[in-house]
Amino acid sequence: MPERFLNSLSLRFARMRSVKVKFFAAIAAVAVVFILVITSLNLFFYESYYMAQRQNSLTEIYEEVRTSYHAGDSEAFLDVLFRIENSDSVRLSIIDETGQMIYDSDTAQESQNIFGHNVFANWRMEQLVKSALSAADPQKLNAGEVDFVAVQMRDLRENFLCLVGKLGDDYLVERVPFTYMKQNSMFNMTFLVITGMVTLLICLALSAFLASHFTKPLIEMGEVAKAMTRLDFSKKYEGGRTDEIGQLGESLNLLSDHLEESIRELRTSNQKLAEEIKKKEQVDEMRREFIINVSHELKTPIALIQGYAEGLTAGVAESPEDRDFYCTTIAEEADRMNTMVSQLLSLSRLELGRESVQSEPVDLGECMRRAVDKTAVLRTGRDLTVTCTGSVTIESDAHQIDQIIMNYMTNAIRYTPDGGRIALSVQRTAQGGAKVIVFNEGEGVAEEELPRLWDKFYRTDKARSRASGGTGVGLSIVRASAALLGGTTGAENVPGGIQFWVELPACVHVPANLSET
Template identity: 50%
Template sequence: MKLSIRTKFFAAICATSFVFVSILAALNLFFYDDYYLFERQKELADIYRRVDGMYDGNINSIVDDLIELENNAGVRLSIMSADLKSRYDSTLAQLTPEIGFSIFGGTYYRVNREQWGELAESTRQIHEVLANADTEELQNRKYTYVTTKSKEKEDKGFLCLVGQVHGGTEYLIARMPFTFMAQNSTFNSFFLMIASIFTLLICLLVGYLISRQFTRPLIQIGDVADSMARLDFSKKYEGNSKDEIGELGRSINLLSEHLEAAIGELQRSNNQLAEEIREKEKIDAMRREFIVNASHELKTPIALIQGYAEGLRLGVADNAEDRAYYCETIADEAGRMNTLVMQMLRLSKLELGRESPDLTELEVNELFTEAVRKTEVLWSAKGQQIELEPTKVRVVSDENLLSQVVMNYLTNAVRYAPDGGRILLYAAQEPDGGVTLAVWNEGEALAEEELQKIWEKFYRTDKARSRESGGSGIGLSIVKAIAETLHASCGAENRDGGIAFWFRIPPPADG
């Protein structure tokens, strides 16, 4: 079972409090009686010194002081002469004399049986104390201690002090009952036990509060460290103490910030490296694809050139007209190869992102007009009708790339529209500020799956017809790459007895 630091800290405080209270109880149990006896002996010694200091042989002058001492200290005092005659006794001092002018010296008292018993017991104790006193200590220190027991009750005894007074001619006997001492000791022990229990409870409560207050920042620091271990750096130590724990918390915060920065930088480096690896893999794949496609597409024109060149070398063309045809074919195929290679290179540059758009404001009508002019030889040779829908739409884009899109759409339309067919160029301003350019040509509709595949490189709907018409199969792929470069979109759809190719340019970023 895992114990928290708060539990351990609280347990340590509880154990310390219990040990402390136990030590107090043990001291009280084993040493309190001896200590209490020592203190009572000191008190009796103090009484002896006071009486010795104020007694000059005249009992009557100190009777009131002696009674006050007896009442305050709970002792019984007696003064005996050297010949053991009573000069003063606390029991007699409490009686009223029958006749006479003084308390002592021939005064008679009326006593009952109980009082007579007390006087007899007091007299017996005084004589026992004087008989048991250490004479040598009494001579050296002027006083000594003696313990006595009651003749009637074994458990009723006295702690007594015997001391010389009035120049050593008389004796002071001070007696303190053990029952009084035992009663005080019992009360004190009981009070100490109650106080110890309350003290222990208070210590437990204070220990709980202290452990909670002291361990709260440590627990918070532990939570922050756990979050850091899970790479979660959002938690921070929020304490503001100036001690070592506060310094530790602030160090943890600083470490968290540094780790977050270091791991973030490492993550960015890893992402950049992964992106570079993907880019390299993409370039390698495109390079392999370029080689494969180039080999495939150039195979036919190379074979034609090789065949016709071999025919010229062997003299197959035996007249000038045939030789001119052979040379013309070789030149056409060489031009086709050159066009194909240039388009493939352009497409590769677009796909690699090596074309940086140069954005300017353009007149769409001018782009359409220029494209129609450049392709006039093609569409006029097929007797096609070019319709240019007048427009005042302006667009912010790259002029060369957008011109390439219009040219590719238009040459594709001329290539696949029937002889004498219609071709329409138009543009529209979208509600969000974007612009859509479109080229529609009359002709056969394409299946929906074909409309998706025509954007793939070297894909032809009719390979024989495409080669006859001079198509390379990558014109629309170039349009798609240009759309990605300009963050635009492109597509084709069957419409009104023909096919419409559209190119949508988004609104400028600044609106």
């Protein structure tokens, strides 16, 4: 499930690079549509809008001229006319009720005066003005309204937009050439196209910047997700943003940390599980081997006991000496089995942690001498030389130490040739503990077999197993007892023989909940 989620997340972030293009394209499309809408509006509605605004402007001029006309001040009236003509680019004509032009902006000939001043009228515009007057709606004019008419002058090759209105008994004609309006519209459209292109370029540059700015952290997160799919959790998002994108990056970092911890725990669990499975397989193998070895070790004494008992029952031993021999053999073999069973029970208790530990001052020199005295009967008739050197006192369990030294001693007696030498010694270690060494003369052990000496029922010489009298579990008990006391054991070949040692701490640790069972 986590792997599928990571793959999906990585695939999504891998597509983030296209988000930059999409973001850029979206902003660019909005800019293009915006400019196209403005251009379309100008193409289809600007002329009508401009015409309406121009008509409003001509109407406002008419109102201003009419107001000044009715004021009766000729000079002020002419000033208004000149100002309008110069500022608004409108040409004005005034015609009396008889149709005579009394004023025209394009002055080319003198006409009658207005309010006692001489004015000039442009005879070339007379036809234009008259055409405008004839085209205007008389009802509107008489009602005080204005009328807009379009007049075409063929000789001038020009069309004019004209406003016609009344000034008292006279008529005012305002004219603007359509060419001027079209030219103005063209200029506006050209400027609009130029500004639109500049605006589009600015929008494209801005969209590229924004796309890069907003998608950069997403691309970084994509790289983090890709690393996570490779189980590489060292890569982190470091954008430092505080918005939603930054929160997404922090969440991705938390996910990376949690996954790393979970996978580490899973690996540790798998490793422990593998070790436990391996240990269980080893235990199963040791159990099978133990059963085989115990069966093998007990087979011979049981067979001897059974054989001699049957012999006694059948009356094969007729003389007292034979019966004595049969009974002695049965007793020896029974004692041998009892010793083996006792040692196996002791070893099992040690391995299961059911042996109690008592901490008390223990003189290791005294323990060595006690072991020498107890094994004196085993050395009878063999002319073995035994020496003890050193004396170190530690806080430990005397019973377990006696068992360790006794097993080392009996093992040394068993494998030392007649007339040989056994040496026991003890010395203080650098850590304040003690190291007991038991040396015996004789043949050494192959180096590859030294680690196996501590296995149950292992003997370097299978042919001498019964002749030596050992059960094959003595050294296993030594190692288990030493481990119980917090010590270590070992064996090594030395010149003239082999030596076994046990190193013990200065003070044994006694668990608070350990009880004798």
